[in-house]
Amino acid sequence: MNWMQRLFILLVLWTPLSGFASPSDHPLLQKGWAALVKDNENEAFRYFWQAYEIAKKENNTAIKAESLLYLGICSYGSSLEKGLQFVTQSLSEYKNLENTNPEKALIGRYKCLQLISTIYVRQKKYTEAKELSEEVVAELKDKNDTSGTLGLAHNTLGRLNELDNDDYEAERHYSLALQEFEKGKNTAYLPTSYCKMGEIAQKKNDKKTSLDYFYKALSIAEKSENKHAQINAMIALGKWHIAFENDFLQAEIYYNKARILAVPLSDKTFEIITIEALIELKKQEGDFEEVSKLQHQVIVIKDSFYSFEREQIVKSLEVQFEVSEKNRKLDLLSAEKEVTKLTNYLLVGLLLVIIVVFTIFYSFLKRINKRDKQLLKAKEELVALMEAQKQLKEQQFQNDIEFKESQLSAITIQMLEKNELLDEIKTVLNKKEPTSEKDIKKLVSKYTIQDNNWKDFDNYFESINKNFYTRLKQKYPDISSNDLKICALIKLNLSIKEMASILNISPDSVKTARHRLRKKLQLNTEENLTDFILTV
Known part of the structure; x- marks a missing residue:
């Protein structure tokens, strides 16, 4: 996969991370949003979580739903499962809001569906993502949507059509997305939309239009201090200077600026993208020594970036490759041994004729002995590699067992906590205090343990x-x-x-x-x- 393909995927994955209109006038959500636009995810998460805790104490369903939505936006970049968990909870809260504020509940629902669509894209569930974004477009296209959700849905459909090589539909959706973003003056994701329109213009060889779009993207990203968007725009400008001006120096300047911005980011994907852009440039310049250095830097970053599970997979593949290589060498040595045997028969016959043939025969015997030793050594190495592979599989099996045990413990703890909560609620109910019994009973029903808890418990328990x-x-x-x-x-x-x-x-x-x-x-x-x- 080249760096431009990686950049496209990065644009697909990043945009919705800060891709909703500014939240309500709640001060904590506003502060969290400002931090998120500037790529300070940890600070943003703290503000969103504080807003959620306060809303929970005040029983404010609207703020709870919105806080959970933005927690999902803030979290899914580092953990898809966590992001999906938050947005699912938000969807449930918006459903509870339908009776008291149906309009807000409806807009909130489509925000949640669009975020789920974004997560599905990252999980490569393209069909499910397309269905959700199409539902959002169908419901909001005739409404005056000020939240930016409609534009995001068009953006997602543009990307999915681009993946399907349907350039016409992709451009149509990108254009509609840009119209929505410009109408709402949504500076958080206008840079990415301008970049996409610039790429489309560049494909059409429209030099001026594409450059204008890229400069617009960079200008807005710099004003909003959006580092992710700045990196994307700089890489796009570097590509433009190579394509139209053949100006490798200016392209390198943009790439290096982008890299400086990417280094402190927690998401190392951006740093990898900038380095790979420099690698592609250096290849075109013929500076392969610098290419080698940059490739080494990418490897170092990836080594520190990928999880233990990925390392285990890589190790397994390495062992399989080494075993394959040893098997290939073993086959070659066996073939050579067969050839040596035939040669040996000829030498035995010639030994009866002249002494010179005897000398040649003796030298071949020595070669046979040497090759047999090599064959034995190769077999020993093969056995050692097979043993290593066996140990690796055992380790992976042990990891699976430990994971299932942790899941079993989690389910057990969850069951304990839920039932402790039920006991507390029942205690309050027995006290006959002024609290509404109907509300308490609803709460008891809500947290009653379902058969699914036992089914999950039984599944993990039986697997161990x-x-x-x-x-x-x-x-x-x-x-x-x-x-x-x-x-x-x-x-x-x-x-x-x-x-x-x-x-x-x-x-x-x-x-x-x-x-x-x-x-x-x-x-x-x-x-x-x-x-x-x-x-x-």
């Missing part, structure tokens, strides 16, 4: 403890599903109090259930139930 339930059922057919739950919680070494909280029963009921379980398992008085379950 293979056939645990099956073995118990086969050996003790009378054991019930509730008994199996007790057994699973005992297997996790939970206390009676913790088990009572998860099962939403009293500790005495847990003790009674344990006593009945002992009878079904036919345990003697001196046998410990926990020790028995741990051995199953």
Whole structure:
């Protein structure tokens, strides 16, 4: 993938990160937005989270929904799962707002759908992303949308059509997006829209128009202190100077400026893009020594940037490659050995004729011995590599087990926390205070543990403890599903109090259930139930 393709993908992924109109007049959301536009994601997250906590205490559904939406925008760049979690919660809050403020709830819903579409693009779920953005366009195209959501939806559809090589539809959507952004004076993502229109003009060999668009993009990005947009515009200008002016020096100046801006950013993708742009330039200049240095820098950044899982995959691929190479060498050596055997037969026949043939035959024997040693060494190296691959697979398997155990623990803790909350709510309800019983019951219903919790629990539990339930059922057919739950919680070494909280029963009921379980398992008085379950 060349640097221009990477730049295109970067534009696809970055734009919506700050791609919504400014939030409401809530001061914390305004401060968070200002920080986000300047690429200070950590500071922005703190402001958005403070707004959410205050709104939660004040039970302000509108601000809660908006805070969660902007938390999703702020988070998904570093964690798609976290971003999706926040935007899903926001969607739920906007649904609760439908009765009191239907107009705001509707706009909020389409903001959420557009953010989900953006996340789907990053996950390469292009079909799902297109469906969501098309729904946003269909609902908002005839409305006076001031939030910028309609423009973002057109932008996404432009990118998806560009990926499908449908240049006509891509340009149409990009133009509509730009119209929306200019109408709303949305400086947060106007630079990216101008860059896209500049690229379209450049493809048409329209020198002046493309340059005007790129300068507009850079000017707005600099005024708004939007570093991401500045980097994109500078790279686009560097490409323009190479394409139209053949001015490599000016292009390098832009690339270096972009790199200076990219170095302090937490998202190292931008720094990689700028370096790869310099690599492409140096290749065209024939400066391959500098190309080598820059490529090394990219490798160093990537090494520090990618996760342990990615490193494991790379290691696995390296081992597979080395094994493949050793197998190839082994095949070559085996073929050479066959040739040597044929040569040896000829030398044996000639040995009976002259002494010179004997000397040649002797030298070939030495060569055979040497090649056999090489073959043996290659086999030993192959065995060693296969052993390394086996260990790597075992390590990956262990990582999977640890991950599932952590998920199981997370589910268990979640169940504990939810049921503790239910106990607190029930306590308040029993006090008969002025609080509305209807509201409290709704809250109890909202947080009641569903069967899905147990299904998720059972799935993770069974993945770690293979056939645990099956073995118990086969050996003790009378054991019930509730008994199996007790057994699973005992297997996790939970206390009676913790088990009572998860099962939403009293500790005495847990003790009674344990006593009945002992009878079904036919345990003697001196046998410990926990020790028995741990051995199953």
